[in-house]
Amino acid sequence: xxxxxxxxxxxxxxxxxxxxxxxxxxxxxxxxxxxxxxxxxxxxxxxxxxxxxxxxxxxxxxxxxxxxxxxxxxxxxxxxxxxxxxxxxxxxxxxxxxxxxxxxxxxxxxxxxxxxxxxxxxxxxxxxxxxxxxxxxxxxxxxxxxxxxxxxxxxxxxxxxxxxxxxxxxxxxxxxxxxxxxxxxxxxxxxxxxxxxxxxxxxxxxxxxxxxxxxxxxxxxxxxxxxxxxxxxxxxxxxxxxxxxxxxxxxxxxxxxxxxxxxxxxxxxxxxxxxxxxxxxxxxxxxxxxxxxxxxxxxxxxxxxxxxxxxxxxxxxxxxxxxxxxxxxxxxxxxxxxxxxxxxxxxxxxxxxxxxxxxxxxxxxxxxxxxxxxxxxxxxxxxxxxxxxxxxxxxxxxxxxxxxxxxxxxxxxxxxxxxxxxxxxxxxxxxxxxxxxxxxxxxxxxxxxxxxxxxx
Numbered sequence: 515x516x517x518x519x520x521x522x523x524x525x526x527x528x529x530x531x532x533x534x535x536x537x538x539x540x541x542x543x544x545x546x547x548x549x550x551x552x553x554x555x556x557x558x559x560x561x562x563x564x565x566x567x568x569x570x571x572x573x574x575x576x577x578x579x580x581x582x583x584x585x586x587x588x589x590x591x592x593x594x595x596x597x598x599x600x601x602x603x604x605x606x607x608x609x610x611x612x613x614x615x616x617x618x619x620x621x622x623x624x625x626x627x628x629x630x631x632x633x634x635x636x637x638x639x640x641x642x643x644x645x646x647x648x649x650x651x652x653x654x655x656x657x658x659x660x661x662x663x664x665x666x667x668x669x670x671x672x673x674x675x676x677x678x679x680x681x682x683x684x685x686x687x688x689x690x691x692x693x694x695x696x697x698x699x700x701x702x703x704x705x706x707x708x709x710x711x712x713x714x715x716x717x718x719x720x721x722x723x724x725x726x727x728x729x730x731x732x733x734x735x736x737x738x739x740x741x742x743x744x745x746x747x748x749x750x751x752x753x754x755x756x757x758x759x760x761x762x763x764x765x766x767x768x769x770x771x772x773x774x775x776x777x778x779x780x781x782x783x784x785x786x787x788x789x790x791x792x793x794x795x796x797x798x799x800x801x802x803x804x805x806x807x808x809x810x811x812x813x814x815x816x817x818x819x820x821x822x823x824x825x826x827x828x829x830x831x832x833x834x835x836x837x838x839x840x841x842x843x844x845x846x847x848x849x850x851x852x853x854x855x856x857x858x859x860x861x862x863x864x865x866x867x868x869x870x871x872x873x874x875x876x877x878x879x880x881x882x883x884x885x886x887x888x889x890x891x892x893x894x895x896x897x898x899x900x901x902x903x904x905x906x907x908x909x910x911x912x913x914x915x916x917x918x919x920x921x922x923x924x925x926x927x928x929x930x931x932x933x934x935x936x937x938x939x940x941x942x943x944x945x946x947x948x949x950x951x952x953x954x955x956x957x958x959x960x961x962x963x964x965x966x967x968x969x970x
Contacts, residue, residue, distance in 0.1 A: 515539060516609070518595055521553060521580065524612035525597070525605040530587075532595030538578050541609060541665055542571070543658070550575025553595075555609075556582065557602050557658065564602065580605055603657055610661030611692040617667050621693050622806060625678040625686060625724050626701025626737075627717060628852040629799055630655065632830050633701055634677040636803040640820045644812055645672035652827075653846075655679035660689050673810065678724060681878060682710035686720055690727035697733045697809065698724045699802050702740040704851030709880035718742055725754070735805045737798050738763045757801035759794070765801045770794065772862060775833060785814055788822050793831050793859045800824075829960055831856060834967070839867065839947040841966055845959035848876045848952050850886050854893070860950040861898045867946030868900035872935060872962065874953020875906030883908050891915025901942070904928045905935050906957060932961045940969065 516538045522529060539551035545567045548554060554571035556564030556579065565586035568579050578595040581587050582602045590596050599605040614621070624634045631653055638649040648671045650663045655677040663676055678689045703718045711717050725734045731753065738744045738758035756763035759770065759779075767779040767787075778788040779797050781804065789796050800821050807817040826832055829846035840863070844856045853876060860869050871894060879886055891912040894902055902925060904913040913928040929935045939962070943949070949966075953959035 516541070516553065516613075518578070518597070520612065521578065521597055521609065524608045525580065525599045526608075527580065527597040527599035527605065530596040530598050531590035532578070532593070536577060536595045538595075541606070542576065543606065543662070545570045545574055548574050548576060551577055553578035553580060555580045555602050555606050556586075557606065558582070606661045607657060607688065607692045610664040611694070614664045614667060614692070614694060617669070617671070619667070619671060619673060620697060620810075621674045621676060621695040622697040622699065623676050623678050623690065623693060623695035623724055624699040624701065624802075625680070625721050626699075627704035627706040627721070628849060628855070629701040629795055630677045630679065631827055631846075632796065633699060633799040633802050634675055635827050636799050636821070636824050637699070637806045638675045639824050640803045640807040640812065640817055641673055641675070641810060643807075643816050643820050645810070646670055647672065648674045650675075650677050653677065653679070657685060657688060661692060664693060680711075680720055681707040683716070683720055686723040687727060690724055694729045695724070695727075696729050696731060697735070697806065698728050699735045699806070700725060700737065700743060701798070701802065702737055702851065703742040704740075704849060705879065705882065705886065706849035706851065707878045708882050709878040712880070714742065733809065735765075735802050737802070739798055755805055757798065757805055759797055759801075765805050767797050767801055770797065774864070781814075785818060787818055790822065790824060791826055791831065791833070792862060793855060795855045796826070829963075831859060834963070836966060836969065838945050838969070839943050839949060839966075840865070841963060842948070842950045843960070843963045844950060844952045845957075845963055846955060848874065848954045848957075849879075850876065850890075853890060853952055856950055856952050857890075857894065857897060857899070860948065863948045865946060865948040867944055867948065869898055870901040870903065870939075870943075870947055870949045871899050872903045872939070872949060872951045872953075872959070873905070873909055873912060874957035874959045875908040877908075877954040877956060879908075884911055887911040888915040891917075891921075892919045895919035895921040900925060902926045903935060903938065905931065905953065905959075932958060936962050936965050939966065943969075 538553040542548040542552040543555045543557045554576040565583045580597045638647045734754035738756040738761045757765035759767045769780040771778045832843040834841040887908045895916045
């Protein structure tokens, strides 16, 4: 519940028309889900302008309108509160921060170049054994998604776990200012979003803003298995724990044992843990979740059971058994770090058929795009990949590089779009084959997975 005073105080906006003492049941940025009595924020996105939906919002019962473009709000309806702000996205964050600070609950924030969503989900799953946990829905991890998550905090919640994403400088700092996280988890530093973050040093600088901006007690969990994070010995004045695989750190995984559909490890030399996934990086994700569980008072036996029953989110190396073949669906996104992890998982699979990599473009790599795509052609040619199928402008370079590196022309195929890839796969898949589907979000590789599921 918000009052006119709350919204003006939070956003620094001005009351243009309407009631000074009105109250609103919540905040909406979407007329499709707006509930009568809420305040409508006219968010401006790449492909839409919320100002174009103000009349519709009021017609559906919005009792307040928060807007920035005065040219698009020329008439004021009686009984509706109109508040003008400088920027509606910033206003959303300000209102969410105002609401978050109504509640004295810890917030755990997770960031990194890859593994954010799975780690966030695993942490929330472990803590749900003892607490009522609020988390981002899916990957609502940006300057709109995180505030919307925080606006859902209620008195029933004990802990909030949020994933924080970024593709340009300053976003992690803004998200941290809004959320006021008390615990930070940094999964890794890798070549992702280089189009605006420039290089690994830029990625590191941006991601470390989370750790620098933690609210008291300011506890951080850092992955020491990561090459860059492993070099750190001190992070400002923050109290932090290292976790890692076969490393000397606070939470250590050793004796890694790959199984058909899981992976086990020994925690700190004493406790055998098992993750329902054969990807090594999920051991690191589990260590972060174990650390958060211990921090919030869970018994190691409770944590062990939750880790063992965790099911990875969809489109994150999700194992799908089909009638003729096995598919690893990693179609949500792709960057050099996560692609390498996924290829390694594919190559570790015991299969009676062939290992087929279906690779779409990795995007937002800036002037490093051609270099990284070419690198993976060489990488795949030296791995146990029987067929390489590439799709997209940049991935054509991967196909060419694979051939130059010795992979047979009969094992490398390039296509321009999903329908062409699917037609090829449907004609080539044999009994016992194992496929990995991987590409950046806008490549929409999940369409291939959906069609394969319908395969008879």
